[in-house]
Amino acid sequence: MSVETKTLDEVTIRFAGDSGDGMQITGSQFTSTSAVMGNDLSTLPDYPAEIRAPQGTLGGVSGFQIHFGSTAINTPGDMCDVLVAMNAAALKVNLRGLVDGGVIIVNTDGFNDKNLRSAGYDESPLSNGSLSKYQVFPVDISKLTELALADMNLSSKVVDRTKNFFALGMMYWMFNRQVENTVEWLKMKFAKKPEIVESNIRVLKAGWNYAETVDIFTVRYDVKPAKLKAGRYRNLTGNSAVALGLVAAAEKAKLDLFLGSYPITPASEILHDLSGYKNFGVKTFQAEDEIAAIASAIGASFGGALAVTTTSGPGLALKTEAVGLAVMTELPLVIVNVQRGGPSTGLPTKTEQADLLQALYGRNGESPVPVLAASTPSDCFYMAFEAARIALKYMTPVFLLTDGYLGNGSEPWLVPTEAELPDISKPFRTNPENFQPYERDDETFAREWAIPGTPGLEHRIGGLEKKNKAGSISYDPENHDLMIRIRAEKVERIANDIPLAKVDGDESGDLLVIGWGGTYGAIRTAVEKRRADGKSVSHLHLKYINPMPKNIGEILPKFKKILVPEINLGQLIKVLREKFLVDAIGYNVVAGLPFKSTEIEQKIEELLGGL
Amino acid sequence: MGKLVDDVVTQAEHASVKYVAKDFASDQEVRWCPGCGDYSILAQMQRIMPDMNIPREKIVFVSGIGCSSRFPYYMNTYGIHSIHGRATAIASGLKMARPDLMVWVITGDGDGLSIGGNHMIHLMRRNVDLNVVMFNNQIYGLTKGQYSPTSEFGKVTKSTPQGSIDYPFNPAALALGSSCAFVARTLDREPKHLQYVLKRAAEFKGTSYVEVYQNCNVFNDGAFFQFTEKETKDDSVVYLEHGKPLVFGKNKDKGIKLDGFSPVVVSLTDGMHSINDLLIHNEKDSTLAFIMANMTYNAALPRPVGIFQAIERPTYDGEMSKQIDATISKRGRGSLDKLFASGDTWMIQ
Ligand SMILES: Cc1ncc(C[n+]2csc(CCOP(=O)(O)OP(=O)(O)O)c2C)c(N)n1
Ligand code: SF4
Ligand SMILES: [Mg+2]
Numbered sequence: 038m039s040v041e042t043k044t045l046d047e048v049t050i051r052f053a054g055d056s057g058d059g060m061q062i063t064g065s066q067f068t069s070t071s072a073v074m075g076n077d078l079s080t081l082p083d084y085p086a087e088i089r090a091p092q093g094t095l096g097g098v099s100g101f102q103i104h105f106g107s108t109a110i111n112t113p114g115d116m117c118d119v120l121v122a123m124n125a126a127a128l129k130v131n132l133r134g135l136v137d138g139g140v141i142i143v144n145t146d147g148f149n150d151k152n153l154r155s156a157g158y159d160e161s162p163l164s165n166g167s168l169s170k171y172q173v174f175p176v177d178i179s180k181l182t183e184l185a186l187a188d189m190n191l192s193s194k195v196v197d198r199t200k201n202f203f204a205l206g207m208m209y210w211m212f213n214r215q216v217e218n219t220v221e222w223l224k225m226k227f228a229k230k231p232e233i234v235e236s237n238i239r240v241l242k243a244g245w246n247y248a249e250t251v252d253i254f255t256v257r258y259d260v261k262p263a264k265l266k267a268g269r270y271r272n273l274t275g276n277s278a279v280a281l282g283l284v285a286a287a288e289k290a291k292l293d294l295f296l297g298s299y300p301i302t303p304a305s306e307i308l309h310d311l312s313g314y315k316n317f318g319v320k321t322f323q324a325e326d327e328i329a330a331i332a333s334a335i336g337a338s339f340g341g342a343l344a345v346t347t348t349s350g351p352g353l354a355l356k357t358e359a360v361g362l363a364v365m366t367e368l369p370l371v372i373v374n375v376q377r378g379g380p381s382t383g384l385p386t387k388t389e390q391a392d393l394l395q396a397l398y399g400r401n402g403e404s405p406v407p408v409l410a411a412s413t414p415s416d417c418f419y420m421a422f423e424a425a426r427i428a429l430k431y432m433t434p435v436f437l438l439t440d441g442y443l444g445n446g447s448e449p450w451l452v453p454t455e456a457e458l459p460d461i462s463k464p465f466r467t468n469p470e471n472f473q474p475y476e477r478d479d480e481t482f483a484r485e486w487a488i489p490g491t492p493g494l495e496h497r498i499g500g501l502e503k504k505n506k507a508g509s510i511s512y513d514p515e516n517h518d519l520m521i522r523i524r525a526e527k528v529e530r531i532a533n534d535i536p537l538a539k540v541d542g543d544e545s546g547d548l549l550v551i552g553w554g555g556t557y558g559a560i561r562t563a564v565e566k567r568r569a570d571g572k573s574v575s576h577l578h579l580k581y582i583n584p585m586p587k588n589i590g591e592i593l594p595k596f597k598k599i600l601v602p603e604i605n606l607g608q609l610i611k612v613l614r615e616k617f618l619v620d621a622i623g624y625n626v627v628a629g630l631p632f633k634s635t636e637i638e639q640k641i642e643e644l645l646g647g648l
Numbered sequence: 649m650g651k652l653v654d655d656v657v658t659q660a661e662h663a664s665v666k667y668v669a670k671d672f673a674s675d676q677e678v679r680w681c682p683g684c685g686d687y688s689i690l691a692q693m694q695r696i697m698p699d700m701n702i703p704r705e706k707i708v709f710v711s712g713i714g715c716s717s718r719f720p721y722y723m724n725t726y727g728i729h730s731i732h733g734r735a736t737a738i739a740s741g742l743k744m745a746r747p748d749l750m751v752w753v754i755t756g757d758g759d760g761l762s763i764g765g766n767h768m769i770h771l772m773r774r775n776v777d778l779n780v781v782m783f784n785n786q787i788y789g790l791t792k793g794q795y796s797p798t799s800e801f802g803k804v805t806k807s808t809p810q811g812s813i814d815y816p817f818n819p820a821a822l823a824l825g826s827s828c829a830f831v832a833r834t835l836d837r838e839p840k841h842l843q844y845v846l847k848r849a850a851e852f853k854g855t856s857y858v859e860v861y862q863n864c865n866v867f868n869d870g871a872f873f874q875f876t877e878k879e880t881k882d883d884s885v886v887y888l889e890h891g892k893p894l895v896f897g898k899n900k901d902k903g904i905k906l907d908g909f910s911p912v913v914v915s916l917t918d919g920m921h922s923i924n925d926l927l928i929h930n931e932k933d934s935t936l937a938f939i940m941a942n943m944t945y946n947a948a949l950p951r952p953v954g955i956f957q958a959i960e961r962p963t964y965d966g967e968m969s970k971q972i973d974a975t976i977s978k979r980g981r982g983s984l985d986k987l988f989a990s991g992d993t994w995m996i997q
Contacts, residue, residue: 073994222992262996271993281988288984292650295745315975317982318650320744320968324737325770332734332767333741336710339728340746341653362731452993455984465656489726489742489749490657492705497674497720499729500713509676510721 042213044259047106049114050208052201053131054123054147055092056085056099059201063121064101065272066205070218071105072272072449075262078105079414079558080272081113081446081631086386093147093155098130107261111413111558113446115633119211121204123147123178125156140172142207144200146179174253178203178244185243186236195233199240206244213259216241266451273450275414275443276303279347279373280310282421284317287343288455289422290429291462294319295337295344297330299352302385303441304375307347327352331359331372338368339498341465341488343425347373349441350392351382357400360434364404364524366498367475367484369428369435373421376440376554378629387629388442390554391605396436397583397612403521405528407431408583410438412557415450417443420580426461431531432483438582440604442631443555469493474508481534482527531584538586542568542575545595548644551621552602553579553609556632560602563637567645574641582609585616593619598644600624602637649746657748662703669694671704674724680715685836685862686783690722692842693781700750700850707750710739712764714756715790716783716862733764736771739778740964747965750850753780758788761797761817772828774964775854781846782819782857785864786871793867805867819859820941820956824934830856831937832955836863837876841887841953848955854963875951888940888954893926896950903927904949911943913950931958 050067052060061082068080083100090097104114119140122128124147135141148161162168163175182200202219209216220238227233248254273281287294298308300323312321320342324330331346338344346356353374363370376392378384396408407427411420417439424437466472466485474496475484487494496508504511505519540549542564552560557578564576577592579585593599593613601610602624610623624640626632649657672694680686697707707725711717713732720727726749730738739753760768760782771778787805788794794807798819802811823831830852834845842860849856861872874880886896886904894904895916903926904911914921930936937957943949 069992072992075996265996267996269989269993269995271989271991284982284987285984287650290650291652293653293745295741297741314982314987315972316979317987318972318976320972322741322744322968325766328734329737329740329767329770332730332737333744335730336728336738336741336743337745338741339708339726339738340742340749341656342650342745344741344745358731359734366728452988454988458984462652465652467656467659488653488656489708489746490653490660490705492660492662492703495705495724495726497676497709497723497727497729499720499727500731501729 050119051117053100053127076105077110077263144178202241203244210248275417276306278417282418286425295342297333327355363434393608546573549596559632562634667698711754712759716756719754736767769826772826787868829854886950
């Protein structure tokens with residue numbers, strides 16, 4: 038039988054199995070190989086909340102989705118075209134994310150009575166016709182893996198752990214990619230365990246050969262390389278990007294990086310990554326709680342470090358009072374909030390954008406803090422760097438908002454060089470003459486940074502109101518009013534120092550979609566698709582939320598309607614309405630999931646249809 | 649330390665002047681109530697500072713919130729008057745970032761044992777090289793007289809009109825239980841002893857914890873008079889001195905001996921016991937330290953005052969610097985270009 042090869046512009050596939058089935062490795066290997074082949078791509082892992090949920094249950098399903106193509110890829114994909122399901126639970130959980138007519142490859146061994154029961158199936162979906170609208174390819178992956186390793190004398194546990202590579206091999210065949218990249222990786226990764234290398238390579242090739250020789254697949258797909266900017270690339274998650282951006286900022290500021298943090302999903306990876314960068318002098322402190330974490334960072338900042346604290350929603354709630362102290366003492370500090378589903382413990386492993394108002398307003402007193410938001414995993418690098426730059430230049434705490442989707446998601450990152458990054462160093466005050474701790478720069482309103490160890494600059498700071506310039510305690514009413522305004526003005530002045538907002542698409546028209554944070558990819562894709570259909574719609578994505586770029590007020594009136602999609606009940610929209618008195622329309626779904634570009638497209642259609 | 653901090657530290661020209669106590673007084677007017685025990689603690693601190701032989705600019709006082717926590721404003725050094733309970737955490741971060749500094753924490757019984765209790769015990773087990781002075785007045789002074797975690801059971805205060813039903817912490821035992829390396833107790837009204845203990849705390853490498861019995865003459869006047877006033881103090885306090893037997897009493901006629909694991913008072917004049925029977929204090933014996941700390945609320949025993957324990961072990965900040973130095977000497981100072989291009993990378997032409 039001849040095999041037909043179809044060329045696709047883009048495709049989304051999802052590997053799903055039990056959390057012990059190695060789906061993350063399978064997915065990241067497919068990603069790495071596709072990247073090397075020059076595809077643009079975006080990925081999203083989907084972990085179960087429980088570390089070890091009972092085997093075969095719905096709660097234990099682990100997934101990895103990759104969207105790759107020869108065109109620009111902005112999201113990990115709304116729906117998948119191909120689903121690899123290693124057991125019944127994986128099928129059940131992921132079926133609703135599969136397009137009609139999509140391909141399902143199942144490991145039939147994962148559909149025995151026990152698996153079916155654990156997944157809550159009364160009868161096997163493979164035989165009752167319920168999958169008739171999909172193309173189903175049942176393969177006894179477990180058995181075939183066993184056969185491939187029959188003469189290696191491995192324990193059944195080891196054999197079982199290898200079966201994911203059989204599935205990977207089949208997918209490599211189906212998408213016309215070679216196994217070499219993964220073979221090299223195995224050799225490097227398990228250099229000290231030749232048995233593991235050998236067994237995995239064998240099974241990987243067995244999967245590839247099986248698909249090649251057995252007449253079950255009639256179509257193969259070709260996804261050509263994308264037109265990417267030339268250079269060296271690396272696949273990077275948002276959390277790793279934040280860590281790199283912070284190290285880069287410390288180097289370019291000629292300061293040591295200090296991180297005070299307390300583990301919390303989905304922010305912990307930043308702590309893990311930074312604790313491995315000791316050769317850059319990075320000091321990481323796993324504190325007893327989030328309060329101690331930020332407090333230690335404030336202490337380090339007083340001592341002249343680039344101080345950072347990283348957390349997620351519940352942790353930020355604990356840090357609140359200390360953020361106020363950093364505002365009052367006017368010390369530089371970067372506060373990273375990798376947002377997750379709330380309120381309270383909420384949905385730890387799910388994504389959300391519901392902490393914006395908390396970052397803007399969630400403190401006692403008039404307590405202005407700059408708020409930045411990263412838009413893609415690799416943008417996390419640049420926004421972390423930018424947060425540090427602003428913190429140091431303006432002597433202020435700065436919030437960087439990312440989210441679980443950005444933090445865990447990854448995309449190719451065009452590796453920069455150190456030389457491309459700006460120098461953000463600023464000498465400490467050392468001259469004791471006429472020193473006043475709260476004297477300000479005329480332009481930025483920043484006070485000077487004078488650190489312990491400097492003779493003649495001994496001074497005390499704290500949370501009590503400061504006398505203007507002198508910095509001593511003051512209960513004077515006029516002084517308090519003045520200081521409140523000075524602190525607010527300092528943050529406002531940052532608007533002079535950030536890029537103007539740029540609209541993607543026409544600069545005027547029927548509809549402007551305004552987003553912030555991790556919804557960038559979904560909105561971008563939706564707007565581009567509608568524009569390709571001739572619709573008058575543009576996209577504006579805010580990376581600076583406080584203060585906002587100075588030209589926002591000029592952009593908004595150029596559009597007839599404004600749509601603000603957010604994964605919250607309408608937080609940015611409140612700010613826009615308040616600042617610009619615009620009658621913006623919200624699109625809000627708070628399901629713990631990233632937006633699908635199609636739902637935003639629908640909303641755009643709905644609004645433009647009514648024009 | 650980063651390059652810019654290094655520049656400041658290495659280029660600083662530290663005055664070689666011999667300081668006197670008043671060099672450590674800031675220009676701020678001291679605003680505690682007249683008669684407050686805090687004045688004495690401030691005075692003794694300023695008095696011992698010249699003996700430290702450390703440039704003023706290398707010293708930082710970090711406090712939380714409370715009457716006691718106003719302390720840093722009055723010291724002509726660097727200082728942070730922070731937020732309630734968090735001074736220990738702030739000071740820890742400062743010391744990690746700047747191991748070259750001498751860092752003091754000033755806290756109260758509310759600040760350090762109530763809202764800041766968690767940070768305090770974690771500081772102690774980590775052994776960050778800080779000196780903590782805990783002003784224990786057994787009351788919340790600044791908020792005008794509520795009971796504190798060291799107020800005695802049954803204490804009538806503004807918030808406990810029928811008497812407190814909280815059992816108090818014994819700060820020394822809490823510190824020992826938290827593996828604090830240096831644990832001491834002293835009194836605002838014993839300036840010489842206070843100076844001695846502060847000096848020892850300053851010289852000790854690791855977390856030094858000094859509980860100071862401090863009179864709040866407005867909201868808890870006389871809480872410690874039994875231990876500080878002439879008529880009663882000699883019979884009510886036993887001073888712990890390394891290598892010396894535990895003798896006390898107006899005429900040095902009483903002592904403490906161990907009966908099994910329990911300390912008991914014996915008379916040195918009734919012919920039944922001699923000085924040779926008495927417990928000899930040993931700062932290096934942590935078991936002994938627990939026994940003596942536990943004498944604290946035992947009405948049949950004198951109140952133990954002095955250095956319960958002083959056992960050095962590696963400090964947290966020291967170990968942190970060591971790991972960094974070891975990594976840099978093994979792998980070399982990091983290069984951003986290498987870091988960016990590490991992991992799986994690929995070229996697009
Ligand atoms: C977060 C917070 N909660 C409560 C207070 C109010 N407060 C200030 S000081 C204090 C107690 C201080 O007691 P202590 O530490 O014993 O200090 P003292 O005044 O007795 O020296 C309280 C409850 C505060 N400032 N901040
Ligand atoms: S209230 Fe008590 S502790 Fe506070 S200053 Fe007055 S006397 Fe001292
Ligand atoms: Mg008190």
